[in-house]
Amino acid sequence: MTDHQDTDFADIVRPEINGLPDYNAGLARDRFKARYGVECRAKLDSNENPLGPSPRAVAAIMAGAENVGFYPDAATLTLRQAIGEGLALPPQHVVTGNGSEDLIGAVFRAVLRPGDHVVTICPSFGLHEFGALACGATVAKYAFGDDWSFPVDDMIKAIADRPRVLIFSSPSNPAGPAISEADFDRIMAALDADTLFVFDEAYVEYLSPEARFDALGRLKASGLPWISLRTFSKAYGLAGIRVGYALCANELLAKALMKTRNPFGVNALAAVAALEAFADTDHVNRSVAATVSERENLRAALTARGFHAAPAHTNFLFFKCEEPGAAFAEKLRHEGVLIKGWLEIPYRDWARVTIGTPDQNAAFLDAIDSIRSGEKT
Numbered sequence: 091m092t093d094h095q096d097t098d099f100a101d102i103v104r105p106e107i108n109g110l111p112d113y114n115a116g117l118a119r120d121r122f123k124a125r126y127g128v129e130c131r132a133k134l135d136s137n138e139n140p141l142g143p144s145p146r147a148v149a150a151i152m153a154g155a156e157n158v159g160f161y162p163d164a165a166t167l168t169l170r171q172a173i174g175e176g177l178a179l180p181p182q183h184v185v186t187g188n189g190s191e192d193l194i195g196a197v198f199r200a201v202l203r204p205g206d207h208v209v210t211i212c213p214s215f216g217l218h219e220f221g222a223l224a225c226g227a228t229v230a231k232y233a234f235g236d237d238w239s240f241p242v243d244d245m246i247k248a249i250a251d252r253p254r255v256l257i258f259s260s261p262s263n264p265a266g267p268a269i270s271e272a273d274f275d276r277i278m279a280a281l282d283a284d285t286l287f288v289f290d291e292a293y294v295e296y297l298s299p300e301a302r303f304d305a306l307g308r309l310k311a312s313g314l315p316w317i318s319l320r321t322f323s324k325a326y327g328l329a330g331i332r333v334g335y336a337l338c339a340n341e342l343l344a345k346a347l348m349k350t351r352n353p354f355g356v357n358a359l360a361a362v363a364a365l366e367a368f369a370d371t372d373h374v375n376r377s378v379a380a381t382v383s384e385r386e387n388l389r390a391a392l393t394a395r396g397f398h399a400a401p402a403h404t405n406f407l408f409f410k411c412e413e414p415g416a417a418f419a420e421k422l423r424h425e426g427v428l429i430k431g432w433l434e435i436p437y438r439d440w441a442r443v444t445i446g447t448p449d450q451n452a453a454f455l456d457a458i459d460s461i462r463s464g465e466k467t
C-alpha cells in the first residue's frame with residue numbers, strides 16, 4: 091500500500107477547517123505515564139472538580155447501566171424540566187447537549203452564514219473562536235484591560251457594526267475575572283435584536299457572593315436574542331460523562347439548537363447522572379467552598395514565588411510564567427504535574443492551573459521548586 095502524505099487530500103477538506111489549530115486539550119490521565127515515564131501526581135490542566143461527582147450521580151450511573159441497550163430520550167425531557175424548574179424557565183427554553191462545547195458548535199451552526207462577524211474577548215475560550223471560524227465567520231477579539239476589566243468599550247463599539255454573535259465567558263476561562271454588574275448592563279444596553287448574545291457561564295457556581303448579580307433575570311427581561319451556556323463538567327464534577335445545557339431567550343432559538351446539536355448527544359447514563367447532580371446542591375456547595383479557599387492559598391504561594399495571577403472567580407488561576415507557558419507546562423509534566431500552557435497570542439507566557447486538593451496543589455508547588463533548584467545548579 092502506498093503511504094499517502096498528510097497533505098494529499100487537503101483539497102477535500104474545507105479551507106476553514108484545514109486552517110484551524112488542533113484542540114488544545116488536557117492530557118488524559120491514562121496517557122500520562124506512557125508518555126512521561128512518571129506517575130501523574132496532579133492533573134490540573136482541565137478545570138475538573140477534584141472532589142469528583144456527587145455520590146448520587148455515581149449511583150444513578152451504576153443503576154442506569156442495565157438500560158443502555160435502549161436509545162435514550164432524545165428530548166432529555168426529565169433533565170430539562172428539572173433545570174427549567176430550578177431556573178424559572180419553561181423546559182422548552184432549555185436545551186441539553188454533549189457538554190456545552192457541543193452546544194457552542196450547535197449555536198454557531200444554527201446562526202452563522204459564511205462571512206458573518208463574531209465578537210469575543212482575548213484571552214478567549216478556544217471554541218468561541220474556532221467554532222465560529224469553522225463556520226466561515228470572521229472573529230474579532232478584544233483584550234482585557236490591564237486591570238483585568240472586561241473590554242466593554244471595545245465590545246460596545248464592535249456591537250455597533252451588528253455582528254451576528256457576541257460570545258464570551260464570565261467568569262472567564264482562561265483568565266478568571268467576572269464581568270461587573272455595571273459592565274454587563276452597559277453591554278445589554280448596546281445590544282439590539284440583530285446580534286445573538288451568547289453568555290458562557292461554565293463557572294457561574296464559583297462566583298463569589300460580592301460579584302453575583304441576576305444576569306439571567308436581566309437576559310430574560312431584555313427582549314433580545316440571548317443564550318446562556320452552563321455545564322455539569324466543572325462544579326458538578328461530571329466532565330467525563332459530557333452534559334451541558336443552554337438557556338434560551340425563546341423556543342425558536344431552543345428549537346434551532348435541537349436541530350443542529352447531536353440528536354442523542356446526552357446519553358442515558360449522562361441524563362440520569364446530571365439529574366442527580368443537579369439536585370445535590372450540598373455537593374456543589376462543598377466543592378465550591380473547598381476550591382475557593384484552596385485557590386487563595388495557591389495564589390499566595392504563587393505570589394511568594396514571584397508569579398502574578400489574574401483575579402479569579404473560577405476553579406483555576408491564570409498566571410504569568412517567566413518563559414512560554416507551554417515550555418513551563420512541559421517541564422512540570424516531567425515532574426508528574428499537568429497544567430495548561432496558553433498558546434494564544436499575546437498570552438503565550440501564561441499558563442492556567444486548576445485548583446486541586448491540598449495535596450495536588452502542594453505537588454504543583456513542589457514541582458515548581460524542584461525545577462527551579464535544578465535550573466540553578
Ligand SMILES: *Cc1c(COP(=O)(O)O)cnc(C)c1O
Nearest residue numbers: 189190191259263292321323334
Ligand atoms: C469547560 C468549559 C465549557 C464546557 O465544557 P463541557 O465539558 O463541554 O460542558 C464551556 N465553556 C467554557 C468557558 C469552559 O471553560
